Amino acid sequence: MPWDTPITLPDEVEAAVVQVMTYxxxxxxxxxxxPARLLVQVHPHFREVLQLLAVQAADEARHVEVFTRRALLKGDVMGTSSVGGRASLTTLLAEPDFSLASFLLSVLGEGSFLSLLSFLEQHAPDPVTRRISHLVRQDEARHVAFGVGHLEHRAKADPRLRGRLRAAVERRHDALAGTAGLNQDVFDALVLLAAGSWDPGAIAHGWQAVRQLQTDMDEGRRHRLARLGFPDDEAAELSLLHTRNFM
Ligand SMILES: [Fe+2]
Ligand SMILES: [Fe+2]
Known part of the structure; x- marks a missing residue:
């Protein structure tokens, strides 16, 4: 089906799309x-890094726009936000160190989003949502590649960096320990998108698909942590400490 085919979905499925887009x-x-905030910290000598962060910020501005436009395509009300989700994103903004911020954002957060966007490309009910998930995933793969490449380079030059990365994950985990993690409305919407309907058998299938998504995210994080030189057991431990909000 072409991506610009007009969209007519059952109300509950459209609402699930709107909820995921809002998130x-x-x-x-x-x-x-x-990345916009990190830009101001970069010495002008590192021209390519400045360009890359500027393009990354522009990519994200485009992602905000396309997901907003999809959310409001059939209505004028966005989905819900949650305290736990906001708290998770606030801890990202609070990290002042360039390498630690790009570790939390790009390696762990955007890395997890690669799995989420693949999930949406596979399970979204309409061609336009599948298409934008595919296109955004391409951008995110670049952001993740830079984050991993940057930290791989730094960890080789200074093995003590890994201790600081570990401490950053633990600090963030402790800061979020009292929060609910992923917005329950988002979890339910993902289940419904994978299920396709409220039929109990389909919901069981959708729930299984979301569990598989969480497993895929965990495997991806462990793989990227191993690239930064973390032993397998430590990579597994750190991946589990990553925010339940995914980003
Ligand atoms: Fe993005
Ligand atoms: Fe990104």
Missing amino acids: LVENEQAALVV
Whole structure:
């Protein structure tokens, strides 16, 4: 089916799309602000890094726009936001160190989003949502590649960096320990999108698909942590400490 085929979905499925888009907009906004803020810290000598962060911020601004436009395509009300989700994104904005911020955002957060966007490309009910998930995933893959490449380079030059990365994950985990993690409305919307309907058998299938998504995210994080030189057991431990909000 072409991506620009007019969309007519059952109300509950459209509402699930709107909820997931709302969540994505909030997360993309944080992903926009972090590189924009880091830009001011970079010495002008590192021209390519300045260019890359500027393009990354522009990518995120585009992601905010396309997800907002999809959310409001059939109506004029966005989905819900949650205290736990906001708290998770606030901890990202609070990290002042360039390498630690790009570790939390790009390696762990956007890395997890690669799995989420693949999930949406596979399970979204309409061609336009599948298409924008695919296109945004391409951008995110670049952001993740830079984050991993940057930290791989730094960790080789200074093995003590890994201790600081570990401490950053633990600090963030402790700061979020009293929060609810992922917005329950987002979790339910993901289940419904994978299920396709409220039929109990379909919901069981959708729930299984979301569990598989969480497993895929965990595997991806462990793989990227291993690239930064973390032993397998430590990579597994740190991946589990990553925010339940995914980003
Ligand atoms: Fe993005
Ligand atoms: Fe990104």
